[in-house]
Amino acid sequence: MLALRVIFYIEAIGNDKKAVETSISEIEKKLKDEKITLHRLEKGDVIEVEEGPLKYSAMLEVELEGEFGKVVELIMKYGPTLVELVDIKGTEINAKELMETLGKVSYFMGKLMKEFGGLAVYPSLEGIPEPRVGYSEDEIEEMILDEGMVRYQFVIKVYGNDYKELESNIKKALSLEGCRINKFVLQPQGEFEVNGKKRVEALVAAELLSTFETLFVLTAKYAPIGIAIVEPQIVEPSPSEIQNALSDLAALINELVHRPLANLQFGE
Numbered sequence: 001m002l003a004l005r006v007i008f009y010i011e012a013i014g015n016d017k018k019a020v021e022t023s024i025s026e027i028e029k030k031l032k033d034e035k036i037t038l039h040r041l042e043k044g045d046v047i048e049v050e051e052g053p054l055k056y057s058a059m060l061e062v063e064l065e066g067e068f069g070k071v072v073e074l075i076m077k078y079g080p081t082l083v084e085l086v087d088i089k090g091t092e093i094n095a096k097e098l099m100e101t102l103g104k105v106s107y108f109m110g111k112l113m114k115e116f117g118g119l120a121v122y123p124s125l126e127g128i129p130e131p132r133v134g135y136s137e138d139e140i141e142e143m144i145l146d147e148g149m150v151r152y153q154f155v156i157k158v159y160g161n162d163y164k165e166l167e168s169n170i171k172k173a174l175s176l177e178g179c180r181i182n183k184f185v186l187q188p189q190g191e192f193e194v195n196g197k198k199r200v201e202a203l204v205a206a207e208l209l210s211t212f213e214t215l216f217v218l219t220a221k222y223a224p225i226g227i228a229i230v231e232p233q234i235v236e237p238s239p240s241e242i243q244n245a246l247s248d249l250a251a252l253i254n255e256l257v258h259r260p261l262a263n264l265q266f267g268e
Helices: 017-033 068-078 095-116 137-147 163-177 212-222 239-257 259-265
Strands: 003-014 037-043 056-067 082-089 150-160 180-194 197-210 226-231
Touching (some): 003 017, 003 068, 017 037, 017 056, 068 095, 068 239, 082 239, 095 212, 095 239, 137 150, 137 197, 150 163, 150 180, 150 212, 163 180, 163 212, 212 239, 239 259
Antiparallel strands (some): 003 082, 037 056, 150 197, 150 226, 180 197
């Protein structure tokens, strides 16, 4: 079991000072009802914001402790602006428990992306060489034992201009994220038009190897429709990997939910 002690920095913003005060107080009350260990709750005053589309802001600083999966659920529920890892108890996460948590992340992020748009956006991949696909079992064993990687199967729905370009770009994107690709299959799902231009849809099934951090962030970015850890059955992420995974999840959630505010600020 892996238990974490973390600090959440949760912000409420709005144009009505009273509404912001009420919102941050309601969050405080809900956190007190959660089945976790609360070490500290500090609610800041409502302040006037000088820049941005909204006038008022209030911050709630929460130090709490819970199992890894519970902490992840709370990040998705409360959307903290920042997450700081304070302490860790234990070193291991069972692969089955990790898959359950990743499944929840995928479902939650998929709903957000359906409402606010996708996250897997890359610069031009044209000049990037296509990565290697396929490794020997000896090479895979070395990646797992010596580099601490996780071997997993990943199924995502993807879109592009044509199937050949789409397959190449997805391979390159996965490599850029830090994945080694052991197996890769693209299954066409049909064609459609958007503003008079042809687009294609496909399912990609890949067997990947990456660090725990990359696996976690990739799940949040792509919201896979299927994910299964092949090996190892016990995953031992480092403290820095856990910190980065939690921070990246919080950042991705905030990027999505604040898009309407960004559009308002820049007049889109």
